[in-house]
Amino acid sequence: xxxxxxxxxxxxxxxxxxxxxxxxxxxxxxxxxxxxxxxxxxxxxxxxxxxxxxxxxxxxxxxxxxxxxxxxxxxxxxxxxxxxxxxxxxxxxxxxxxxxxxxxxxxxxxxxxxxxxxxxxxxxxxxxxxxxxxxxxxxxxxxxxxxxxxxxxxxxxxxxxxxxxxxxxxxxxxxxxxxxxxxxxxxxxxxxxxxxxxxxxxxxxxxxxxxxxxxxxxxxxxxxxxxxxxxxxxxxxxxxxxxxxxxxxxxxxxxxxxxxxxxxxxxxx
Numbered sequence: 001x002x003x004x005x006x007x008x009x010x011x012x013x014x015x016x017x018x019x020x021x022x023x024x025x026x027x028x029x030x031x032x033x034x035x036x037x038x039x040x041x042x043x044x045x046x047x048x049x050x051x052x053x054x055x056x057x058x059x060x061x062x063x064x065x066x067x068x069x070x071x072x073x074x075x076x077x078x079x080x081x082x083x084x085x086x087x088x089x090x091x092x093x094x095x096x097x098x099x100x101x102x103x104x105x106x107x108x109x110x111x112x113x114x115x116x117x118x119x120x121x122x123x124x125x126x127x128x129x130x131x132x133x134x135x136x137x138x139x140x141x142x143x144x145x146x147x148x149x150x151x152x153x154x155x156x157x158x159x160x161x162x163x164x165x166x167x168x169x170x171x172x173x174x175x176x177x178x179x180x181x182x183x184x185x186x187x188x189x190x191x192x193x194x195x196x197x198x199x200x201x202x203x204x205x206x207x208x209x210x211x212x213x214x215x216x217x218x219x220x221x222x223x224x225x226x227x228x229x230x231x232x233x234x235x236x237x238x239x240x241x242x243x244x245x246x247x248x249x250x251x252x253x254x255x256x257x258x259x260x261x262x263x264x265x266x267x268x269x
Contacts, residue, residue: 016050019050019062020050023062023064023112023113024045024064026113027044027109027113027115028044030087030091031066031086031087033089033090034086034087038073042068042069043065043066044064045150045151047064047150047154048150048195049199050062050063051154052153052154052199054157054173056173056177061114062112062114063099064114064116065118065136067119067136069120070120076117076118076119077139080117083100083115083117084100087100087102091104091107091109091110092104095117095141096114097141098116098146100115100117101115118136118137118138120136122134122135123147133149133152135148135150135152135243140251146250146251146252148244148252149239149241149243149244150241152243153239153240153241157240164207164210165210167210167214168202168203168210171202171210171215172198174215174216175198175202175266178266192262193262197246197254197259200237200239200246201263202219203239204226204237205219205222205223206222220263220267224267247259
């Protein structure tokens with residue numbers, strides 16, 4: 001696929017920003033070719049490690065959210081089907097565990113980009129008040145409903161990184177490298193410690209730990225003490241979006257004991 005854009009405009013952006021803009025433009029262009037979806041009915045934005053600047057290398061996926069905005073003309077299932085049909089006019093597409101995947105041979109878009117198809121969700125902290133937090137709603141491959149808040153996740157991570165002089169995201173990346181090594185040594189199963197879980201856990205480590213020049217072991221040690229000294233408080237830790245909880249029965253939540261075992265491994269690496 002030809003990358004859109006060239007000239008001086010590109011040189012003013014980082015490679016990561018350019019790739020994200022390219023992916024968004026490519027998806028938007030594909031959708032515009034179809035009459036199935038109103039161009040004014042959705043938003044496209046980035047999420048995940050690359051957008052949050054916690055990715056380890058340039059091979060990281062580009063994660064996009066394709067969100068049907070309110071007022072919703074119809075529900076998530078129909079939007080998903082319309083997106084599959086619209087993109088299927090020019091590409092080979094399928095729904096994966098949670099995201100839409102492009103399977104075209106030699107497709108740079110298909111190789112690098114995952115698309116989460118979602119509808120806008122609004123959470124009102126104070127019932128009856130006008131203020132709300134914008135989130136996304138979707139279903140996984142088993143049909144289970146999931147609500148998440150990727151924009152709040154990104155914003156809160158950026159603020160914490162600023163408060164800690166850049167140490168927070170450095171430690172997240174170091175912990176993810178330790179996770180990769182632990183998987184290679186078969187100390188933890190592949191996929192048992194996803195990046196989202198690691199980032200959310202480390203977000204709860206106090207700023208003072210990072211400001212003291214901690215490496216990932218010091219931050220993980222704080223989490224280990226928290227899980228041992230006050231299991232109830234540990235089990236109630238919020239996600240980085242400060243809305244959802246890390247632990248619970250949901251399809252995008254984990255068990256505290258499983259997280260504690262991962263923490264023990266990461267501290268030893």
